[in-house]
Amino acid sequence: MSPRLAACEVCRKAKLACDHKQPVCTRCKSTNREGLCVYRASPFKRRRISTVSPSLVEQQSTFLRSPDPSPLLPRPRQNAYPNPGYMGFSSHVAIFNHISPDDDDNDIDAVNASHVTQCALRPMTDDDDDLMQRGAETLRQFIGTFPLDAMINLVKFWLAKGVNLAMAEPFVEQCVQTMKHLLTFLSQEGWHLAYAERLLRNSARPLEFDQETTLASFTAQFVHQNARWETLGIFFSAVSRAALDVAFFPSLYSTENEQYALRKMAMKASDQALEISLSLDCLNDVKLIQQYENFIVHTHVDGDQSFHTWRRLGDMITSTFALGYHENIKNKPNMPPFLVELRKLASARIYSSDKNVAIFLGRPPRMSKRFCHFQLSSSWTGFDSEAPEHIRDTLGGCGDAKASYHAETRWSALCASLKEEIMEMFCDGRRDTYVQRASVIQNKAEAYWDALPPHFRLEGSLKQSALNPFEKDFVAGVRLNHLHVLFLLRLLLLNTPAEPDTSIVEVAQQILSLVVEMILLRDQLVNSGTALVWKVAYYGLPAAGIILLAMLRRQNITFPAQRAWTKPVQDLTVFVAEIEAGAIVRHGDPNYALLSKAAQTIRRFLDSIHCEVAPQPESDNWASFLSQELWDFEFAFWENLADHPSLDSLSSL
Structure with missing residues (x-):
């Protein structure tokens, strides 16, 4: 006897036949309701309603008549065991690695890779109701206050000006398209609960890749029906940045106060999306990008001197170390070329941000080349570069390179590496060596400048x-x-x-x-x-x-x-x-x-x-000397003014 299968929530409420396909049944797919096609965790279990008081019974009856906010799918959970992330040379992993040195499975990089993604493969429980409810409320409030279609148009208008998010640039367009997909569900009752549930479930899945993975196939894992909280976090960051750069957008704001309100509320939505993502204790590349863009939003809304901004920079650097991106990324196994470049870009941008903010605030930097492999992208051109690595110069002179966020990151990282050396000199106090060491750094700076593509100078x-x-x-x-x-x-x-x-x-x-x-x-x-x-x-x-x-x-x-x-x-x-x-x-x-x-x-x-x-008082009357009205500013006025003796003292300038 075949097991009894439950219908998805859409088919169940409409009392229609469901073919039970997952993650999306055929009926929902054909009617563009993928975001609402979810299955309850315990579909045949009756819900108990306690009768402690008439008022509570009335509240629960009302609650049951509304869209079911309970978990509709087995929910991702925080790990029973902490996710350790990267484990370096002094850790127990490195020590135990010597027990079976010929066993490839004990390779530190392989162990670290399993630690980073293993959290998403553990059994799921029902202990994440709070995350789902918080996420649903964030969606309801933000999209209920500012129309989603208008925010999509704002970001598209902003992108048309030639700007973008510096690190999330390859994914922003797809994130915007994903939000357009959400528009079709906003009229559905309880859409925010169902969508928050789907986002939470997707966010706990690992992002899979191998050496043949392309940028497009990698992106497909977190957009459209695979949307995650990282996806929405990137979009919310784009909304806040667009509201900063576009001074007037009548469908959303027409005054400075309204503009600031959107910027701040988009930042809070970005914060909430980030907190939910990080609560799952399963780091990945897109989460790190989400953290960076959220940090940049805080610099614009809270300011560059804000403690909130400073703390988020520290959290981002912590994630970088936990992911192991302070090690030589090129040595990581089974990585497609685009992901190598993406991780180099992330590491370099975070490294330069650390140095620049440390100098700006006069505080110690958190990332040091003494303990980190200095990451630099393979060329100025970005992910589309096909030049073999062995023929690329370390400084990457490329005559056809274009101005881009990728090139800006590469140059900023080069300058940041020199700034770190200068900061170390400030602290070590060996003034007798300053001139010699400063000369070496200046020679490097000039060499870097000369090696730039000519049109960048x-x-x-x-x-x-x-x-x-x-x-x-x-x-x-x-x-x-x-x-x-x-x-x-x-x-x-x-x-x-x-x-x-x-x-x-x-x-x-x-x-x-x-x-x-x-x-x-x-x-x-x-x-x-x-x-x-x-x-x-x-x-x-x-x-x-x-x-x-x-x-x-x-x-x-x-x-x-x-x-x-x-x-x-x-x-x-x-x-x-x-x-x-x-x-x-x-x-x-x-x-x-x-x-x-x-x-x-x-x-x-x-x-x-x-x-x-200021000239000393003169006996000559200015008005009589100019022989015309003081408010007459024709050419003769300036010609006569230039001959005034009071201005003779300025002739040497």
């Missing part, structure tokens, strides 16, 4: 380049990163930052001029890896500070006589004016306090300078 003015908005931002970012390495080297060699020398002032002026030019051309730029506000805070503020200190050290020299200060004063004036006008940050933005405080300091200095160079 910004040599002249940014406004004169015939590049698209992404490329302009890209070449400017590349140049700033290079100058920042030189800036840190010169800062290292100073006796004290309060006594800047000519060499650091020259680099600081180059940095400040480029940052100011980017501010003025901001409407012609799009984010190529880091936002403009980050470039202003990370590169611009230290450079402006050094210039101010240099000017203060030269108080004994009459300021107007110093021709070299004309350009810095102009740049500082524009820098302050743009900040005060709200062109970079507005009141309420996360980095507003940081930039506005710096602007106030610069403004006070500029005001004092202007007071010092």
Whole structure:
């Protein structure tokens, strides 16, 4: 006698025949209801209703008439045994490996691979109701507040501008298409419960691959009907980022307050999706990408100085180590080429983020080349590169390489490796070796710059380049990163930052001029890896500070006589004016306090300078000298003004 099979929930409630196919029955597949096609864990078990009080009976009766929120499938569970992840040379795994050295199954990499994925292969129990309910409530609230179709259109509009999520770029389009698939279920009663159940079940499955796996087949494991919480987390991050870059989108927001509300609620939805994913204790590549994009969202919503942002960076680095991506990724067995590049990209981007944030906040870095294999992608071109690895140069000169997030990551990692060496010199205190070691690092920095594809090097003015908005931002970012390495080297060699020398002032002026030019051309730029506000805070503020200190050290020299200060004063004036006008940050933005405080300091200095160079009262009357009305600004006005004796003192400038 064949066992009795239960119908899926859709067929059961509609009282229709079901062919019991899993994961989706034929009827649901033909009617585009894959997301609701779920099977109950105990379909023939009657539900008990206790009769402790009339009010409770009434509540439970109402509950039973609503869509069944109970588990519809065997649910993934948190592991009975902790998932150890990567186990290194000093662990018990390495020691026990010597017991049977000829047994390939005891290879450390093989053991680590099984530890990382084994959690998804364990039996499932019914102890994850809270995760499912939390996820369902997140979906209900977020999509109930902001229309899903409008958010999809916002992300698509944002992508059309040539921008994307830096690490999740290969998957964002597919994640958006997956959310379009969800649109067909929103009118169904209890859709959020059924969809949260499916997401939870899918999220506990391992992402499988072998040497023949392609990027498309890998992506298919977590999109459309295989959607996971990682998929939604990436989409929510894209929504928050799009709401930051698109100032006006009437179907979602038309005021700054509404825009900020969407950014913050999308961040909270991204947080919830990430927490559910991590609660399953089963790390994978997409979860790490989800963590990175969530971290970037927090930098935009909470700010670069926020403890929440700092903590998420630490969590992301912890996952990197647990996955073993600090080891040489090329040596891992059975990995397809695209996944090798993806993991290198993730490791390099997280490594450079660690160094940049550590420098920005003045805190110790968490990832060190002493304990990590420095990962660098095989070329500038990304996943589509087919050049054999043995003919690729370490620095990867490639004349046909295009500006991309992949190339930006590669360059940032190279610069971050030099910044780490400089940070170590700051801490070791061996000043007698500073000059020699700094010379070695500078030679490396110049060699890296020379090895860049020629069209990646910004040599002249940014406004004169015939590049698209992404490329302009890209070449400017590349140049700033290079100058920042030189800036840190010169800062290292100073006796004290309060006594800047000519060499650091020259680099600081180059940095400040480029940052100011980017501010003025901001409407012609799009984010190529880091936002403009980050470039202003990370590169611009230290450079402006050094210039101010240099000017203060030269108080004994009459300021107007110093021709070299004309350009810095102009740049500082524009820098302050743009900040005060709200062109970079507005009141309420996360980095507003940081930039506005710096602007106030610069403004006070500029005001004092202007007071010092103000001309003394002259006996000649300005109006009579100009022989015309003061508000008459025709060409003759400026021609006469240039001949005024009060301006003779400025002729040496």
